[in-house]
Amino acid sequence: MSNYTRILFALAAVTVASVAGLSAQAQQPAASAAPVKLGIVSFLTGPAASPFGIPGRNGAEIVIEAFNAGKAPAPFNQVGFGGAKIEAKYVDEAGTVANVVTEFRNLVQRDQVDAVVGYVSSGSCLAVTPVAEELKALTVFYDCGTPRIFEEKPRTYVFRVSPHATMDSVGAARYLLAKKKNLTSFSGINQNYAWGQDSWRDFLGAMKVLAPKAEPDKVLFPKLFVGEYGAEVSTLLTSKAQALHTSFYDGDLEAFVYQEQARGLDKRMTIIMTTGEAAIWRLRDKMPEGTIIGGRGANGPLARDTEIKKWFEKIYTDRYNVPPTYPAYQMAQSLLGLKIAYEKAAKDGKPNADTIAAAFKGIEFEGPAGHVKMALGDGHQGITETAYGTYRFNKQKQLPEIVDIIRYPAECVNPPPGVEADKWIADGMKGAKCN
Amino acid sequence: MLLTLSAILTDGLVYAAYLFIVAIGLTLIFGVMKILNVTHGSFYAFGAYGAATAVGIYANSDLPAALGFLFMIALAMAIGMIMGLVIERGLLRLVYGRDEVVVVLVTYAAFLILEDVIVLIWGPGSYAAYQPMVAAGNTELGELVLSNYDIVLVAIAAALAGIAYWALKFTRYGRLLTTVIFDRETAAAFGINVTLVYTATFVIGAMLGALGGAVMAPKISVTLGIGVEVIVLAFAVVAIGGMGSIEGALIGALVVGLCRAAAVHLVPQLELFVIYGVMALVLVVRPYGLFVRAQPRKI
16 A cells, blocks of 8 residues: 555545534623523534534524523523523534543533533434533533433433434324325435434334334435435335435435435435424425425424414524524523523522432423423433424415424323333334324 | 346446546646645535535526526636635645645645635535526436436536546647656756646646536535545545546546445445445555556655
8 A cells, every 4th residue: 555545544534533623612691790601512513513503502592692681481581590690601512522522521620611501413412421420510412312321321410301313203104104004115315324323223113013014115324424316316216115214414415305306206205304394494495395394303383383482483583584493492492491400409509410400300391392391211301292294385475384294292202211212112112192 | 127227327427427526636636746635625615615606696697507507617616726826826835845744734734724714704504506406407217317417417527537638648738747747857857847837737626626516516515514525535536546647537436436326226235335345455456546557766
């Protein structure tokens, strides 16, 4: 092997590992006597910034501003957290897992934050969890989907208000079969890493339980961010499947939609996009009519039209000129949950990580995405109802719409407490309460 | 079976066209200047962002689609030209003659800086530039539906290969380039302005990188980090064909494109493995790639 080839290999590895570098931003709201410091971690650069990181960060910014101004609706209308203004420090999640853990340690040990709210990548969440427990640092994950966080062992200081990813796949299978009762064959295209593999595994498992006669046909796992899907579209065009499952997001989802539309794949099979909600405001009339859309819960247009949902949608849209997508909802729900826990703990004196964690366990509250119940993982993992619907572009209003929405109760699409998600599906989703 | 074979062939050609377009600039710069140019990923990304900007402008005008496509390419290549000139004259000129690793690290640093420059200019959001692909329509071949835009991509790659061959073999600049590739010092001794050849080559390479981004922009979501994927793929293609060999890049692109398409259709589990598997196999048999002969070391 030549010198140049060796350099080539080394460079390729270094380049992939560092993607776009690490940067951090800090925001300093008005100072108060004893502010509550929060570390908000999300992708601010890199490919996951646009679909998840930035909406999540914006969701945090707008909700924290409302908290500090005491303008959130009741019962969240006390200023800041229990009367103390919130100081948020925004940190980029981009970079290697080692960087993510280092930044987490910096937030806890150097910046002395009272809690960290963040993380999109399941890899980040899995890496941060043991460190959070070691440092006894209160941590609330907002977007990452892996069920393993609370299945591997009991946690004390780590919480996740947003439901885990199993709900998305089970809900997708239920909706697909409600709309296509005679389905005999389905295919899947998912990214070749944990998120894509887990999403397909859960969807396939749920389909086996709910429609044992339906057979999987083409199962594709292209490389993450590969961008060119010509061969995949051809393969699917030659498939006899009536439906296509995908958990693609952002750049990959948009590239796939452009390329499949140019070749008419969506005319041959119904596409189910478990994260499609995050793309509808960008794709608009480019999103195929009739696509089944999920939003990792009842978020965005899938949310019930409650007062708190209308409040959140308004303050977000007024500031950013675009409606909030599901990562923004997840961030808002996470901050609302933390606020309730903090103020509950504050009733017995100045809160600390232990008292807030004790207060956080098992709480229930109403957020923009519906009723949250911290029911799994010994009260550390939230469940909510989920919803799926069918996409159409309203040409008169020039707006995306999700119609024909079906809602599934939390207990219908989430495993019962104490049961691991994949085993629950494999055992036939026993105990699911769907009515 | 016939359907699958024809799908493999067409998909392989389209993917090969994409690979060749993104790799030709990289291999040209290496062939002449012996620089492994990591900034090539930035040229690709800036080309794509420039194309998306151009599409945004022409989509709001009454220009016909073909003119819009040409405007998109012209703007991207103009960006590539300016970037190439600035980086070669402002940066690389200062490190010529240094160890090759130092030069590579300089281009890597420039790549990282340019990633942030993208955020400064275009922000962290994604851009769409699908209009040319939609306007191109599609062609039905039995059960297979081909995007006409993909056919245009193959034509562009073929034209680039033809122009590169003609320019190197039959033009004065091509012969000068060949001389510099063969031996820089001897070329300089014969009065060839090697500095000028370097600058021209780097600018052309940068324009080709930007062209790659421009023609791919309608197929993808133009977003942060797109240059990273391209560097890795382009390196793989160039390593298979032989660093600095344009015909090697063409053959490397065809080999990788066809193998990947076959894997996706027949053994999708190997889709990720096949590109680097082919590269490893070629390098085991021919460590300098398919089209580069081992050269005696000068003393």
